[in-house]
Amino acid sequence: MVAKQAWNIVQNPNSLVAKLMKARYFPHSSLFEASLGYNPSFAWRNMWHARQILSLGCRWRIGSRDNIQVMHDPWLRGSADRWVPSPQPAGDVAKRILETPLVSSVREDKVVWEEERNECYSVKSGYKLVMRYIIGSDKYHVAGNxxxxxxxxxxxxxxxxxxxxxxxxxxxxxxxxxxxxxxxxxxxxxxxxxxxxxxxxxxxxxxxxxxxxxxxxxxxxxxxxxxxxxxxxxxxxxxxxxxxxxxxxxxxSVSGTTEEDLVRWEKPALGWVKCNVDVAFLSGSGRTSVGVCFRDNSGQFMAGMTQWQQTVISPVEGEAWALLLAMKEARHRGLDRVQFESDSQVLIEAIHMKRRGNSDFLSIVHDILSIMSSFLNFEVKFVRRHANSVAHNLPRAANSWSSFHRFEIIPLCIEHLIVNEMQRNGDTRIPLGIPDPRWVGVWGYTFYPRIELGWVWGNPIFIDLGLGMAKSTLAPPRCHAYQKLLTATTRIILKLPFVNYIRT
Incomplete structure (x- = not known):
């Protein structure tokens, strides 16, 4: 409980109590660096001892980087040591430094509490930390279910x-x-x-x-x-x-009924655009990738975007970052009636409840709420993973492109998913999303007849007769031999007389 008072002094340095304590006991340093001093009061003596609890669970949240001493303050993420041990750190410490995200939504340096999701101190989490680190709770732990x-x-x-x-x-x-x-x-x-x-x-x-x-x-x-x-x-x-x-x-459970049958993507209302977002964490590469897909009220692909960065963040932070990028992309494209869908229930609840806190996650949520206050027709909605399959697959193929990539045509990695979802919604048109003045139709996209050639590695190979080009839903090609197979198939098919007849 006393540690809670010390936390309030750290978080509210302009309060009367904080100014009084600082002027009396640590005028030239912070609470964590203060000494007990001469003839301390009973309250200060208890706070001075309680700050040890805070030092075990606190770290600096990186914002402006003006108030952090790199070699003296705890700012590394994770449950391991939060201090940089030396100017020439070991490999594991160097990796943690490189993977530390610099979130643009965080604008000021601030001390946060890592034992809570909102990164604000609570007596409960402080008690658990004491049991784990100070008392040594392993001695009292009983293994079992x-x-x-x-x-x-x-x-x-x-x-x-x-x-x-x-x-x-x-x-x-x-x-x-x-x-x-x-x-x-x-x-x-x-x-x-x-x-x-x-x-x-x-x-x-x-x-x-x-x-x-x-x-x-x-x-x-x-x-x-x-x-x-x-x-x-x-x-x-x-x-x-x-x-x-x-x-x-x-x-x-109902036999023959799967979650994929019960949960599916739904078209937005007339005049609205639906945007599906998701994030992927590529193991081994240390990358966090985002995928964004815009579709109109008929289910047609409008635009897409992928972005990745060489950093490691928590899943909820990644989901919030993806949604923030999607809203900025919608603003960039001049869209004002957009329904955003994410499969992160924690994120959607935080937005609807307008939660506040010290964490990087809630800082991103604050930026999302700021954009939504300017665009009143921006809506957010939680959906299941099966209803978000397009956005789920898109960031996993982001390594094939640059760190930031926009799509005006449908990427092959999600084309078959969009076709399936359109057919489930009663639309039998097959979109290719390739603008061409010879073939532009009502929807502004190209629709070519196809001939399916076969299957390679579980992916259909087909030929678009309007382009005279063999394609596949596999992106990118897995090997050079695979690409040569597509090229040879194209040359053979284009020599067939009925193909020329259809094209003319």
């Missing part, structure tokens, strides 16, 4: 009773004797046995009658529940119950 207890289909008071049993908090006679309470160890009901947790819950005659009356006699007779102590037996029962619940859900 603790989540199984809290996920069990049982009343809260029953879950709490099981937790107390596994933590040794029940006042059995064995536990009382360990705490130097003089008592008889024998069970008052079954006088021969010693009263411990295993006896009370599983071996006592009264307990066994209760299990049978509840229709749970399998707990007593099942070979999987014959552990030698009560804790392991409780964990086994909870784990088995969780598995049974999953099996029941699977057996009760």
């Amino acid at each position: 603790w989540n199984g207890i809290w996920k069990a289909q049982a009343p809260h008071k029953a879950q709490h009773l099981l937790w107390r049993l596994c933590r040794g908090c029940l006042p059995t006679r064995c536990q009382l004797l360990e705490r130097r309470v003089e008592c008889n160890l024998n069970c008052p009901v079954y006088d021969v046995a010693t009263e411990d947790e295993l006896h009370i819950f599983f071996r006592c005659a009264v307990a066994r009658d209760s299990w049978c009356a509840a229709g749970l006699s399998s707990v007593l007779h099942n070979a999987a529940y014959q552990q030698s102590n009560a804790i392991d037996r409780i964990f086994a029962v909870c784990s088995n119950e969780s598995g049974d619940n999953v099996h029941k859900l699977q057996s009760n």
Whole structure:
């Protein structure tokens, strides 16, 4: 609780209490560098000790970079050491430095608390940090399926009773004797046995009658529940119950119906544009890629964009960054009635609730809200992954292009997805999205007849008769031999007489 007061001083340096403390105890330094001083007050003495908790979980959020001392302040991300150890850091530290994102939405340097999602200190997270780092909670940790207890289909008071049993908090006679309470160890009901947790819950005659009356006699007779102590037996029962619940859900599911059948992309209303956004984290390359796709009210492809940067950020930060770039792209193209869809529920909830905080994520959300306040017809909506498949695939192919790339025609990596979604929405037109004055139609895009040639590596190869060019939904080509196959196929097909007839 005292650490909370120290946190308020750090976050609100212009408050009266912060100015008073700074003038009295650390006029030429920060709270983290202050000394105890001569004849300190009781409040300052406690704050001075509590700041050790803050120093374990705080780091500097990089903004203007005017107030951070690179070699003295904690600013590296992650649970490992947040300080740069030397001017010539080791390889792993150098990698962390290079992967540190510089978020344009963050404009000032600020101390943040890494133990909370909103990066604001709370007494609960401070207590957990103390248990983990100062007291050394490994000494008090009991291994086991603790989540199984809290996920069990049982009343809260029953879950709490099981937790107390596994933590040794029940006042059995064995536990009382360990705490130097003089008592008889024998069970008052079954006088021969010693009263411990295993006896009370599983071996006592009264307990066994209760299990049978509840229709749970399998707990007593099942070979999987014959552990030698009560804790392991409780964990086994909870784990088995969780598995049974999953099996029941699977057996009760509608046969032949998949999530892809139930959840699909929907066209926007007349006069609106729909923009799907997503982010991809390419393992091994250290890149974060964004994909954006605009479609009109008929489902036709309008424009797209990909962008990647050589940095590693959290998933929610990546989703927020993708949505911010999509809104800036819509503003650049002069679109004013756009419905943005993302598969990040955390992001959409943060926007709808207008959350504030110190984190980089909420700083990006603040910029998103600022743009939405200027464009009243910008809407955001959460959708499932299957309804966001086009934007999901686009950033994964971003490495094939420059760090920032705009599309005016449909990339081959998403063309088949757009065709499928148009057909599901009742549109049988097949868009190619290639402007050509000879073939421009009502929708402003080119539509050519096709001849399907076959399949290579699970991707259809077809020929567009209007262009006289073989294409495939595979992008980019996997090898030089694959490209040669397309070229040779084109030359053969174009020599066929019926092709020339169709083209003329």
